[in-house]
Amino acid sequence: MTTYTCAIVGTGAIAAAHAEAVVQSAGRARLVGAVDVQPDRAAAFGAAWDVPAYASLTELLEAQRPDLVHLCTPPGSHLALALECLAAGASPVVEKPPVLSLAEFDRLRAAEAEAGVPVATVFQHRFGSGAVRLRRLLAEGVLGRPLVASAHTLWFRDDDYFAVPWRGKWELEGGGPTMGHGIHQFDLLLSILGQWTSVTAVAARQARPTDTEDVSAALVRFESGALATVVNSVISPRQTSQLRFDFERATVELEHLYGYSDADWTLTAAPGTPDVLSAWESGPADTPSGHTAQFTAVLDALDAGRRPPVSTADTRVTMEFVAAVYASAFTGKTIEQGEITEGHPFYDSMAGSGVPWLDAARSVR
Structure with a gap:
């Protein structure tokens, strides 16, 4: 060994x-x-x-x-x-x-x-047994086509959390909850639904003393035809991490906070599809998500x-998605997959061509 x-x-x-x-x-x-x-x-x-x-x-x-x-x-x-x-x-x-x-x-x-x-x-989060099972059943065609999905990371971080010098700064942290908090949930979403094709997003600084956003929301299209919503927040007092996948033959849901086990997943079979539930209940053994997995x-x-x-090939899909969320939010445009390349304002920085609330503050000064 x-x-x-x-x-x-x-x-x-x-x-x-x-x-x-x-x-x-x-x-x-x-x-x-x-x-x-x-x-x-x-x-x-x-x-x-x-x-x-x-x-x-x-x-x-x-x-x-x-x-x-x-x-x-x-x-x-x-x-x-x-x-x-x-x-x-x-x-x-x-x-x-x-x-x-x-x-x-x-x-x-x-x-x-x-x-x-x-x-x-x-x-x-890609490595808990629930996610492994879901990817397998989708690949085997047990669940049918993916139709609608959501990944909502609704967390709470107070002002003291952002008092750490590197937090909330574009040049040190790279972004707000889109970059550093919700990324775990929507990376799991992307690992299941595959290649995204376009993103339309908004972002705002609602409450926290940061240069970065404290909330963002995106509408996402996938090559499969599936549509998804992705919400990332650090201003939500009741904290939760929620994912939902509506397939042709079942709804699969996950709710947890910072890590899950099989008990945190539920499957609702569509009428007339009893085989879906039995397939879901068959292996692998319960393995919690986490660093050990x-x-x-x-x-x-x-x-x-x-x-x-x-791998870096896997991670680039997620990193490009993050850049697309910021680019769409700060330009008001829908961003297509593959659009952000060398020379694009959001290629070199997630803040891209400018952050609305920071630009407004500078113009006042």
């Missing part, structure tokens, strides 16, 4: 989920080091997980030469760190959002191709010599 060595960069809250995933791998992976810009925090994390702490990624890479490096830092630092990992022959496992723009993402893909070392993005899939892929999920 191959044992993969792993390091963690950025020892904030989400780092514990990554460390736990490695520990839960039953010897298939082991932690060999951690890095944080705050030495005391790195030392505390290292002590908690029994690994050495390093002053920089450069020092860690030289000392340990890890197979995988989990990037758990703020989004604005992801690209530079991932490029350094690739140059050293280590595979970056990058928390969402992976980078700040499509331009940065294409730089990452080019470096990945040059290094011959794969990159994986953390979109852990995705990391297991990453290890399985590496053992088999395959590119680990979620």
Whole structure:
């Protein structure tokens, strides 16, 4: 059995989920080091997980030469760190959002191709057994055509949450809940419904002291003909994460908050389709969504010599969707898939040609 060595960069809250995933791998992976810009925090994390702490990624890479490096830092630092990992022959496992723009993402893909070392993005909701089952039944034709869907991430973050210097800033976080919160739910939606073709969206700053939006909503068309709504909010006191898929032969619904198990899914069969329910109730075993589920899939892929999920090809579909939401919201136009390319205002920044409320504030000054 191959044992993969792993390091963690950025020892904030989400780092514990990554460390736990490695520990839960039953010897298939082991932690060999951690890095944080705050030495005391790195030392505390290292002590908690029994690994050495390093002053920089450069020092860690030289000392340990890890197979995988989990990037758990703020989004604005992801690209530079991932490029350094690739140059050293280590595979970056990058928390969402992976980078700040499509331009940065294409730089990452080019470096990945040059290094011959794969990159994986953390979109852990793809890997719970409910999502695995849903994709399988759709592919097998059990559910019929997808017709209507929704992905609503209705969360609450108060003003203190945005007091952290990098939050709510386009140049540091890349966007608001469209980029950093709802991305998990609509990535799952996209992984099930396939290629989107157009987006018509709105976004606003309703209540929070941010440069970015605190709510967005989009209407989406897919190659299959399906239509979907996607809502992303951090101003909703009753928090919930909801997905709904209406197929020809069934409605499938998921409601949870930050992670789900099979108990959070429901299926309602259309009249006269009893086989749908029995198909839904057949395997796989209940596996909660989460970092452990995705990391297991990453290890399985590496053992088999395959590119680990979620690949940069998969992630680019989601990142282009994010850019399309902002482009549509800030220009008032419907954005077609493939429209945002080099030279487009929203290729280099999710803020694109300008953010209405920031432009209005500048004009007053």
